[in-house]
Amino acid sequence: MSALPLNIGETGDGRSTLRSPHGVGAPGVTSPVSPLPGEAVVRGATLLDVPTLESLMAPYVATGDLLPRSNYDLCRHVKEYLVAEAPDGDLVGCGSLKIYSRDLAEVAGLAVRADQQGTGVGRVLMEALVAEARSSGIAEVLALTRKPAFFHKLGFVLAEKGHFPLKVWADCARCPRQNCCDEITVVLKL
Numbered sequence: 288m289s290a291l292p293l294n295i296g297e298t299g300d301g302r303s304t305l306r307s308p309h310g311v312g313a314p315g316v317t318s319p320v321s322p323l324p325g326e327a328v329v330r331g332a333t334l335l336d337v338p339t340l341e342s343l344m345a346p347y348v349a350t351g352d353l354l355p356r357s358n359y360d361l362c363r364h365v366k367e368y369l370v371a372e373a374p375d376g377d378l379v380g381c382g383s384l385k386i387y388s389r390d391l392a393e394v395a396g397l398a399v400r401a402d403q404q405g406t407g408v409g410r411v412l413m414e415a416l417v418a419e420a421r422s423s424g425i426a427e428v429l430a431l432t433r434k435p436a437f438f439h440k441l442g443f444v445l446a447e448k449g450h451f452p453l454k455v456w457a458d459c460a461r462c463p464r465q466n467c468c469d470e471i472t473v474v475l476k477l
């Protein structure tokens with residue numbers, strides 16, 4: 288299935304609820320419905336979220352599924368991040384969209400809290416990130432991942448990392464794993 292553009296509706300307090308483009312919550316339906324469990328919402332991250340972003344990503348940095356990010360880096364780029372917030376205020380997932388050019392952006396730092404995995408949080412975060420890329424007019428979104436099957440579910444296809452020199456210059460050139468990289472490059476054309 289390809290990643291679908293979701294309409295993100297402002298609720299007036301800076302948050303957004305996700306409206307599925309099909310079925311319940313489609314444009315024109317009055318009450319926005321989040322597909323997340325318990326009506327959680329996806330919203331832009333703020334500086335106050337940075338410690339939680341660090342906690343969400345830490346277990347996957349430890350396993351090598353995510354690259355480490357410093358507090359400084361997270362603060363500088365916090366506007367690139369979306370977070371999934373449960374009704375109790377807990378953040379249960381995050382992800383970022385790094386824009387390289389008009390043509391290319393990368394989904395990075397995608398993490399779902401272990402006890403929430405498999406409940407659709409990753410999918411709605413991805414769909415919101417892809418919708419953001421699409422609304423910015425970006426032509427394609429790439430990801431480097433050890434979980435290509437998850438991305439395939441969202442319509443991404445395999446690609447060659449060498450086709451994305453901006454990514455290679457930005458990160459791979461200074462990555463400690465550059466000579467033993469086990470990440471798979473996937474891309475979604477928008």
Ligand SMILES: CC(C)(COP(=O)(O)OP(=O)(O)OC[C@H]1O[C@@H](n2cnc3c(N)ncnc32)[C@H](O)[C@@H]1OP(=O)(O)O)[C@@H](O)C(=O)NCCC(=O)NCCS
Nearest residue numbers: 347352397398399404405406407408409410432436437440
């Ligand atoms: C990968 C990750 C973000 C997926 O998030 P999630 O919330 O568990 O995924 P979802 O529940 O939204 O799953 C969406 C679909 O992908 C599938 N899926 C999820 N993880 C998968 C995996 N590792 N392999 C294959 N399929 C997977 C689900 O079965 C589901 O399919 P369905 O719609 O047919 O039922 C999450 O497991 C995670 O945080 N992993 C650790 C960090 C990481 O590896 N991040 C990606 C780095 S680029």
